[in-house]
Amino acid sequence: MSDLFPPSEYHRRHSAIQARLQAAGLDAILLTQAADIFYVTGFLTRFWESPARPWFLVIPATGAPIAVIPEIGAHLMGKSVITDIRTWSAPRPEDDGISLLAETLSEVVPQGGKIGVAMGHETHLRMPLGDYSRLEGRLAPRAFVDATDVMHRTREVKSPLELEKLRQICAIADRAFARVGEIARAGTNLDVAFRAFQILLLEEGADWVSYVAGGAGQGGYGDVISPAAPKQLCNGDILMLDTGAVKDGYFCDFDRNFAIGTPSPEAARGHQILHDTIYAAMEVIAPNMRACDLHSVLCREITARGGAPCAGRLGHGLGVTLTEWPSLTPQDQTVLPAGMVLTLEPSVDLGQGRILVAEENIVITENGAGFLTNPAPRDIPIL
């Protein structure tokens, strides 16, 4: 774990967060979510899957970050750049770290000071709500205030070392997608294909596979979030597989479409439209354009080619979680800085409840944008 990144990478992140805390007049930030804590420490474990224990990380506006965590994590956290690690024997329902956390925050936040916590979109507080109320009571007159932007603005610009990690997991998924012909054909059960696709991702080097979804249906599919049914693939089906695989804590998130036998003309054309839309968008993406403007480019390019864009977002941020802000929607005015990693996820409505979704992972650069994936071919591959 300790060799995911050199210590300087974490120190850079801490400084960036602290600069934002100071600019916002906050005395500290309290982090409770896996991705935020991983981002500032490199603490990488699948143990977050257990809802039994809360984990806390405090970054004061100046000074060293402090981990306030269950004893069971002390050994692993001890390998990180964090030197101030305070533990309690969790789970201890009558006081599950709350006294220790209150004491820690009291040290670094003066009476009447402000503690940032994420309260905004795409966040939640990963600790019991009742414990949070008790913590508020213990720390008054210190106040908790929304600090969503502190982490969002810091995490959204990826460093060169992070881009290397993202390229690596995209390449792993590229290699797995290139082998889908080995595991899916007419007659294969969809659930068998889902399982086998996860095996391909692991064989190609994913540490684990946090997300696989997809669909299959005649000439298109109904949704993109369903688990697989034990349903046979048939000639004329369009099979879509979408994955968020993980390497060193970084996610890819893209899909590929395949035709089982000869695709319908509409599906074949839909695939071309989505491909051409993505390439057209890549030509016009420039740093500091807004998310809503990129959404509008994608819609325009689909429509110009005779396609019907689906409602809903057409892409999103990507990094240490499967999806990050912003959303490519008409409402989202987030500026897209150089270094931001996005999915472009245009989709077309083929009617009769059938859709087709393409997805690529890209990085905004100083000059435009570059692919992190090896983009899908224009013509839908036939299995």
Add this chain to the structure above:
Amino acid sequence: MSDLFPPSEYHRRHSAIQARLQAAGLDAILLTQAADIFYVTGFLTRFWESPARPWFLVIPATGAPIAVIPEIGAHLMGKSVITDIRTWSAPRPEDDGISLLAETLSEVVPQGGKIGVAMGHETHLRMPLGDYSRLEGRLAPRAFVDATDVMHRTREVKSPLELEKLRQICAIADRAFARVGEIARAGTNLDVAFRAFQILLLEEGADWVSYVAGGAGQGGYGDVISPAAPKQLCNGDILMLDTGAVKDGYFCDFDRNFAIGTPSPEAARGHQILHDTIYAAMEVIAPNMRACDLHSVLCREITARGGAPCAGRLGHGLGVTLTEWPSLTPQDQTVLPAGMVLTLEPSVDLGQGRILVAEENIVITENGAGFLTNPAPRDIPIL
């Protein structure tokens, strides 16, 4: 998805929850977490991996449950027993389902009524904290009150159909563990073994693998939550693999230990002590004993055999999340009813930072307890 369980299973769950709501004087419960929503609907998707969208499920004290969810989930939720499905086009940061949810709760909860929400141990609110505050404001004078027990007491007793699912995933992991000799030996890198073990689980029928942890070290390992390092297994190492694999939304959670070459006498003896401790505990488990008493039995049996029990919990509940309440600790006085599924997870401290952990999955029965796993042998298997 719709055929995970017959509709009657869900209706039984709804009735049990509603009886508890009525007994507690609550007008409705608001669910936000994946496991709770899966439990009452069968809505099973890995899409929860994306933090972008909140999902809500409202169960009134009487009447049909109502799903208030992002449009992207309507197709999948439409296959469930839920007939009242209300959607909005998420993500929509300026009003991400909050108006729709407030309106829904207003319909089923009178002015001055009480809405249950989980605020207790092992829970969190999976929605932005700022949106929760806005919801509270919109619904006043209705009040949100803690309803942790409503779901805990309902979920903790597994039905015969749930036990079948749990037996199935335990059997899948049993078969994968039986094949560890194919993938790990002296010279194998630990990270390669972790990846290959996940492949075995998928090959044996897991839908996905939500959790793999483990460790390896001379005569024991340092912790049980670390990801794998690219470190070669050596003669004298004890390798432990622990998994939470998933089938139809139900988890197993158990481990197996293996000796690379001849184990040290301490490690060999430690393995026997843990095995004998588990069998001794199985003899005395009776329905309605308390979690703390079972903890004390495990400690006593380890100590009686000359072992040093590790601090921390020695087992926990299991079901639709990797870990559920209660915790086998000295403090936890939860009663263990027939139908509760637990892990028994005794561990011994071998000194010099080395531990050994055993884990089995069991069900409390009317007469005692039964294994869901095929228990580990007394003598540590040698690879």
